[in-house]
Amino acid sequence: MALIVHKYGGTSMGSTERIRSVAQRVAKWVRAGHQMVVVPSAMSGETNRLLGLAKELNPNPDTPEALRELDAVAATGEQVSVGLLALALQAQGVPAVSYGGWQVPFETDSAFTKARISRIDDTRVRTDLAAGKVVIITGFQGIDPDGNVTTLGRGGSDTSAVAVAAAMKADECLIYTDVDGVYTTDPRVVPEARRLKTISFEEMLEMASLGSKVLQIRSVEFAGKYHVPVRVLSSFTPWDIPLDEEMQSGTLITFEEDEKMEQAVVAGIAFNRDEAKISVIGVPDKPGIAYQILGPVADANIDIDVIIQNLSHEGKTDFSFTVPRGDYQRTIAVLESQVLPSTGAARVLGDPKICKVSIVGIGMRSHVGVASKMFRTLSEEGINIQMISTSEIKTSVVIDEKYMELAVRALHKAFGLDLPTAAEG
Amino acid sequence: MALIVHKYGGTSMGSTERIRSVAQRVAKWVRAGHQMVVVPSAMSGETNRLLGLAKELNPNPDTPEALRELDAVAATGEQVSVGLLALALQAQGVPAVSYGGWQVPFETDSAFTKARISRIDDTRVRTDLAAGKVVIITGFQGIDPDGNVTTLGRGGSDTSAVAVAAAMKADECLIYTDVDGVYTTDPRVVPEARRLKTISFEEMLEMASLGSKVLQIRSVEFAGKYHVPVRVLSSFTPWDIPLDEEMQSGTLITFEEDEKMEQAVVAGIAFNRDEAKISVIGVPDKPGIAYQILGPVADANIDIDVIIQNLSHEGKTDFSFTVPRGDYQRTIAVLESQVLPSTGAARVLGDPKICKVSIVGIGMRSHVGVASKMFRTLSEEGINIQMISTSEIKTSVVIDEKYMELAVRALHKAFGLDLPTAAEG
Numbered sequence: 001m002a003l004i005v006h007k008y009g010g011t012s013m014g015s016t017e018r019i020r021s022v023a024q025r026v027a028k029w030v031r032a033g034h035q036m037v038v039v040p041s042a043m044s045g046e047t048n049r050l051l052g053l054a055k056e057l058n059p060n061p062d063t064p065e066a067l068r069e070l071d072a073v074a075a076t077g078e079q080v081s082v083g084l085l086a087l088a089l090q091a092q093g094v095p096a097v098s099y100g101g102w103q104v105p106f107e108t109d110s111a112f113t114k115a116r117i118s119r120i121d122d123t124r125v126r127t128d129l130a131a132g133k134v135v136i137i138t139g140f141q142g143i144d145p146d147g148n149v150t151t152l153g154r155g156g157s158d159t160s161a162v163a164v165a166a167a168m169k170a171d172e173c174l175i176y177t178d179v180d181g182v183y184t185t186d187p188r189v190v191p192e193a194r195r196l197k198t199i200s201f202e203e204m205l206e207m208a209s210l211g212s213k214v215l216q217i218r219s220v221e222f223a224g225k226y227h228v229p230v231r232v233l234s235s236f237t238p239w240d241i242p243l244d245e246e247m248q249s250g251t252l253i254t255f256e257e258d259e260k261m262e263q264a265v266v267a268g269i270a271f272n273r274d275e276a277k278i279s280v281i282g283v284p285d286k287p288g289i290a291y292q293i294l295g296p297v298a299d300a301n302i303d304i305d306v307i308i309q310n311l312s313h314e315g316k317t318d319f320s321f322t323v324p325r326g327d328y329q330r331t332i333a334v335l336e337s338q339v340l341p342s343t344g345a346a347r348v349l350g351d352p353k354i355c356k357v358s359i360v361g362i363g364m365r366s367h368v369g370v371a372s373k374m375f376r377t378l379s380e381e382g383i384n385i386q387m388i389s390t391s392e393i394k395t396s397v398v399i400d401e402k403y404m405e406l407a408v409r410a411l412h413k414a415f416g417l418d419l420p421t422a423a424e425g
Numbered sequence: 426m427a428l429i430v431h432k433y434g435g436t437s438m439g440s441t442e443r444i445r446s447v448a449q450r451v452a453k454w455v456r457a458g459h460q461m462v463v464v465p466s467a468m469s470g471e472t473n474r475l476l477g478l479a480k481e482l483n484p485n486p487d488t489p490e491a492l493r494e495l496d497a498v499a500a501t502g503e504q505v506s507v508g509l510l511a512l513a514l515q516a517q518g519v520p521a522v523s524y525g526g527w528q529v530p531f532e533t534d535s536a537f538t539k540a541r542i543s544r545i546d547d548t549r550v551r552t553d554l555a556a557g558k559v560v561i562i563t564g565f566q567g568i569d570p571d572g573n574v575t576t577l578g579r580g581g582s583d584t585s586a587v588a589v590a591a592a593m594k595a596d597e598c599l600i601y602t603d604v605d606g607v608y609t610t611d612p613r614v615v616p617e618a619r620r621l622k623t624i625s626f627e628e629m630l631e632m633a634s635l636g637s638k639v640l641q642i643r644s645v646e647f648a649g650k651y652h653v654p655v656r657v658l659s660s661f662t663p664w665d666i667p668l669d670e671e672m673q674s675g676t677l678i679t680f681e682e683d684e685k686m687e688q689a690v691v692a693g694i695a696f697n698r699d700e701a702k703i704s705v706i707g708v709p710d711k712p713g714i715a716y717q718i719l720g721p722v723a724d725a726n727i728d729i730d731v732i733i734q735n736l737s738h739e740g741k742t743d744f745s746f747t748v749p750r751g752d753y754q755r756t757i758a759v760l761e762s763q764v765l766p767s768t769g770a771a772r773v774l775g776d777p778k779i780c781k782v783s784i785v786g787i788g789m790r791s792h793v794g795v796a797s798k799m800f801r802t803l804s805e806e807g808i809n810i811q812m813i814s815t816s817e818i819k820t821s822v823v824i825d826e827k828y829m830e831l832a833v834r835a836l837h838k839a840f841g842l843d844l845p846t847a848a849e850g
Binding site: 016019020023050053054056057058059061063065066068069070072073075076079080082083084086087088090091095096097098100102103147149 | 441444445448475478479481482483484486488490491493494495497498500501504505507508509511512513515516520521522523525527528572574
């Protein structure tokens with residue numbers, strides 16, 4: 001008997017028919033003798049519907065008081081899901097009980113719409129499990145020290161599931177989603193992309209932060225911090241596939257590097273076209289100039305990603321960085337109104353049509369020449385590299401958006417990710 | 426400055442446009458200097474939608490475990506409403522905060538789907554009011570001693586509003602609904618029906634229990650127990666009508682009989698065609714026979730209303746009573762299978778096509794001949810009375826359903842309810 005946490009996304013909970021199918025799948029795990037905790041998302045579309053109503057009534061809910069109400073409204077989506085799933089399990093003769101985040105409780109800070117979990121009290125859950133019940137818990141939400149409902153932000157249900165698995169030292173946390181695992185890259189771009197049977201926690205963290213939408217990054221951080229074995233798998237397999245088969249499906253996030261010794265150097269290729277490039281030209285090269293340029297941008301709540309500063313030439317330098325594409329115009333306005341006058345820089349140039357392509361692999365630590373192979377591959381395809389950013393286990397390049405698919409395909413092939421031995425570790 | 430409780434029904438909360446209008450009305454009361462507590466229902470249709478989803482997944486949720494989940498799901502309807510209304514008020518610059526029943530808390534027993542309020546802790550609400558906030562509270566729900574969400578059953582939001590008004594000793598509880606007050610009878614049946622400016626609590630209680638749908642009967646009981654001044658008024662008047670006018674509109678439920686000294690003897694005519702008549706014929710007239718007949722019916726959870734036992738003749742009697750029309754077939758089945766064999770009664774007769782017409786008035790206590798005037802009026806119209814039931818302030822008759830409108834109109838005229846002096850006390 002193992003203690004298992006299941007998390008189901010909004011699509012998996014999208015209709016009563018699908019909820020019934022989730023109940024049947026959970027019941028199968030119960031019959032195999034496992035203790036089950038289930039964290040379902042709101043029915044697909046429901047959170048957007050609720051936030052849409054709120055926005056109609058209060059278009060700019062930016063005060064703490066308004067964000068508190070937004071959270072109270074949005075949290076009801078999951079509260080409906082857990083009750084419905086409990087009813088569906090009971091209808092199949094499986095004892096089940098549901099709890100809202102405030103009932104468990106999931107204690108969080110008071111940062112409405114983006115709260116962080118501080119503590120989970122699992123007393124109640126353990127009592128119910130010992131009594132033979134499936135325990136169904138709302139994801140995405142908790143309760144702050146003043147008794148207010150909070151939400152963890154978009155994708156927060158993944159985090160809730162991993163957090164409860166960590167708190168309870170669950171044997172495995174299975175994230176059922178609408179893809180069947182983590183791929184070497186997006187199969188829509190590279191048809192030869194292969195599902196990874198395992199991926200290291202650090203690689204998963206880079207993949208998530210680089211734009212792979214499979215898992216919310218905070219849930220990966222949580223898994224890493226508490227060493228929770230997380231498996232990403234498809235909720236679209238028939239509920240009655242044999243349990244052994246289901247337990248081997250998807251992608252398992254691992255913490256044991258040894259298992260990966262014989263693996264490919266590069267685990268996957270991530271890409272992201274949601275960024276834009278900004279350059280400040282003719283900046284006087286003085287100490288503190290980076291802060292003078294980026295400070296006002298950060299103060300405007302704009303996230304800065306890749307940053308490069310060119311070599312200085314005659315006391316002047318050029319300074320480039322990327323920001324979310326949605327903040328492109330706003331960033332240029334901030335620079336022109338605040339930074340050009342104060343620094344004496346010549347002008348601001350921008351390019352929203354760029355993309356970032358990254359290779360990720362824990363093997364890069366011990367293998368030299370991985371980055372240069374990336375640059376050579378892109379060079380052979382005639383793709384100009386505009387910016388480079390590296391970390392211990394990834395190398396990212398910024399290139400013209402129109403070459404994105406070409407770059408991803410070329411790199412996928414160059415690093416052998418289309419070979420079965422490489423990907424299916 | 427007064428402490429005022431507003432309750433808005435589902436139609437008043439039916440769209441974001443209507444919620445905005447509720448917020449504007451509440452804001453008007455705030456600007457007039459009042460402390461405001463608001464109890465909105467779920468958006469119209471929402472509770473039915475949620476219960477419909479639940480029923481699809483669990484068609485017979487009759488265990489305590491299933492009823493618990495039903496309540497958790499149904500309670501979210503009001504949780505959405507309170508958050509949206511708080512956001513709408515904030516958007517108009519009015520400080521507001523919302524609470525779920527568990528947050529106030531509204532403590533209830535554990536009778537899921539029909540819980541009763543045991544205690545309301547108003548500490549939090551008073552603190553917010555003192556800080557100048559409108560406090561918006563979910564109706565219809567509470568929390569049981571084990572921390573489970575409970576609901577009070579259909580119409581429970583009226584009860585929640587009156588209960589919080591009682592707990593806080595509010596100056597008035599205004600129930601905004603889709604009618605503009607309590608009428609002498611249903612205006613759809615008698616166009617001359619007049620709105621009552623006041624009605625005594627006891628009359629309102631009889632009207633509610635006799636089928637007037639204006640207020641849920643438990644809320645009237647609550648108002649009576651704690652002497653809460655309750656006003657029923659329309660949510661369809663423009664939100665910006667002058668406050669003085671609004672404060673005089675609708676119908677006020679009073680507790681002072683003196684005010685009514687010069688009033689009409691009869692306050693209103695209620696009617697109900699949701700009942701059916703059952704007769705058990707040829708019952709041996711022995712002590713305990715009423716219990717032998719009605720016990721099995723009550724055990725089947727069927728509500729019994731009017732009961733009459735005929736005079737005994739040669740040791741046999743006939744026994745008649747009314748039940749909800751939806752329980753008609755089931756009642757006959759219970760009687761035929763259980764009661765006929767055990768009592769030796771001859772047979773069961775039934776008539777679902779009946780209706781109950783009642784005159785209600787506190788003046789009946791001190792005026793003789795009111796009932797006989799009712800019987801004479803019906804007799805003059807050629808309407809046969811099948812059963813009679815009386816209490817201190819009402820007289821009900823059961824008649825053939827086809828004469829219902831005729832009876833109501835004739836009685837309305839006979840007791841002078843179409844005269845301004847009579848009705849508009």
